[in-house]
Amino acid sequence: MDDLVAGLARITGSAHVLTADAIEPEYTHDEALTVAAVTPRAVVRPASTEEVSAVLAFCNERRVPVIARGAGTGLSGACTPVPEGIVLSLERLRRIVEIDEDNQVAIVEPFVRLSELYEATESKNLMYPIMPGESSATIGGNIGTNAGGMQAVKYGVTRHQVIGMTAVLASGEIIRSGGKYVKVSSGYDLTQLVIGSEGTLAIATEITLKLVPRLPFRSTVLAPFRTLEEVTAAIPKLVAMGRQPLMLEYIDMMTMAVILQRSGMDLGVPVAIRDVALAYLVIVTEGRDEEHAGSDARDLGERCVELGALDVFVLPSTAGKRLIEAREQSFWAAKGAGAGDIIDVVVPRANIAAFVQRAAAVAQSHSAFVPGCGHAGDGNVHFAIFHPEESVRSAVVHELIAAGIQLGGAVSGEHGIGVAKKKYFMEFEDPVRLELFRRIKQAFDPNGILNPGTIFD
Numbered sequence: 001m002d003d004l005v006a007g008l009a010r011i012t013g014s015a016h017v018l019t020a021d022a023i024e025p026e027y028t029h030d031e032a033l034t035v036a037a038v039t040p041r042a043v044v045r046p047a048s049t050e051e052v053s054a055v056l057a058f059c060n061e062r063r064v065p066v067i068a069r070g071a072g073t074g075l076s077g078a079c080t081p082v083p084e085g086i087v088l089s090l091e092r093l094r095r096i097v098e099i100d101e102d103n104q105v106a107i108v109e110p111f112v113r114l115s116e117l118y119e120a121t122e123s124k125n126l127m128y129p130i131m132p133g134e135s136s137a138t139i140g141g142n143i144g145t146n147a148g149g150m151q152a153v154k155y156g157v158t159r160h161q162v163i164g165m166t167a168v169l170a171s172g173e174i175i176r177s178g179g180k181y182v183k184v185s186s187g188y189d190l191t192q193l194v195i196g197s198e199g200t201l202a203i204a205t206e207i208t209l210k211l212v213p214r215l216p217f218r219s220t221v222l223a224p225f226r227t228l229e230e231v232t233a234a235i236p237k238l239v240a241m242g243r244q245p246l247m248l249e250y251i252d253m254m255t256m257a258v259i260l261q262r263s264g265m266d267l268g269v270p271v272a273i274r275d276v277a278l279a280y281l282v283i284v285t286e287g288r289d290e291e292h293a294g295s296d297a298r299d300l301g302e303r304c305v306e307l308g309a310l311d312v313f314v315l316p317s318t319a320g321k322r323l324i325e326a327r328e329q330s331f332w333a334a335k336g337a338g339a340g341d342i343i344d345v346v347v348p349r350a351n352i353a354a355f356v357q358r359a360a361a362v363a364q365s366h367s368a369f370v371p372g373c374g375h376a377g378d379g380n381v382h383f384a385i386f387h388p389e390e391s392v393r394s395a396v397v398h399e400l401i402a403a404g405i406q407l408g409g410a411v412s413g414e415h416g417i418g419v420a421k422k423k424y425f426m427e428f429e430d431p432v433r434l435e436l437f438r439r440i441k442q443a444f445d446p447n448g449i450l451n452p453g454t455i456f457d
Helices: 002-012 049-062 114-122 139-145 190-194 228-239 253-263 290-306 317-328 330-336 349-365 390-406 422-428 431-444
Strands: 042-044 066-069 086-089 096-100 105-108 162-168 174-178 203-210 217-225 247-252 279-287 313-315 341-343 372-375 380-385
Touching (some): 002 049, 049 203, 105 114, 114 139, 139 203, 162 190, 174 190, 217 317, 228 247, 228 279, 228 290, 247 253, 247 317, 317 330, 349 390
Parallel strands (some): 042 086
Antiparallel strands (some): 162 203, 217 279, 217 313, 341 380, 372 380
16 A cells, blocks of 8 residues: 555655545545445546556556546446545646637546536637536546437537547557547547546546537427326427427426426416426527527427427526526436436437336336436436335336337436446346457456446446
8 A cells, every 4th residue: 555655646746645534535436326435545636648647557557446537426436436446536637728719629638627618618609518417527527428418409419529539548558539620531439439438448638529609599498298298209299390409308297396496496387287287398499699599499389289288488588597407406306305316218219208108107016206307309318216115226227227228228328337327237238249348448458447347347
């Protein structure tokens, strides 16, 4: 232990190597509800690509496991330490290196928080479009899980925005992939391979991101429906209109009640409608002018009525913004209410209605309470699992994931596998693909020091 700490201290300085009581609780866990906290042997905080390289080379030579960590906002346990390993905290790599207005790209270090990038691009009339629901999350963490969020229906997920990176392999070797260009046909795309790898292949230390023009006007439509099935059945028909909504979210009655109570909002929906509405669709449009955004919102709202909405409410801009902010806090609302688990199964958009019906049947069969909301436009469904017995919650999660897989979906749409969902991933994933994943891992990290036990055993 003394040799390990001394070696790390020579690289970063002793002030940036924490051990024993100096390791604060935040370094021992992320926000996963089912993964216990673990105290590592040490926490090391490098300040540059070169220091990350030296730390990894040092640990690789000694076969010391390394768990990379950003802000710890993840929901899969992917940055949970192992007792014999170290946490590589990227908190000192937090520069916005460049915002290139002509090429519409940003170059950032991994600990840049989304909120910081949003603010830095606003004055340039540009926008980084990934909005996963937690603006304190870091770019590096988003890369680890290929984060999506509410604007993915229009702009895609993290994978669609990252066009280059500098990354460090387990050996300490530094690789650079991609750049400010948006198309390439020159060998394997190592950038894309690292995205979604949850810290198991390499550590990104500088990232090149696409930005999009900021459209200043938004309009928010709230459409209550009698049943969740009506909402989910309407989604593919709304997308097919070609209006390209910025957001297309569904929220069930209980989730809506909780987030409104937490935020203190009153959306002005009449009591007679609230009493019979079991689900809501929230649609946000954007445009260069108010008329364009409003026209798309009106067209989508009228289509909602044709598809069974009880009514349509175009919210004032302030109320619309507050509703989206409240929707972003749905995880914290579920956690505060005592949820035992959160899942983020993704299915083909046209199969959301069937998945929701199966979910209701699963919940009823186990006498569990399973409220939810989701990024309806891209088929990503979020359910909170409430039941006092852990074994029942586990059974509910298993059956919900199985139902999603049967409908052509995947275990996780944006939270990642981590360690929380690993057992389900290993059960349902194609064995041939799993073996290929292992061979890729072996190529990048022959000694298996990077995030061992994450995604698969």
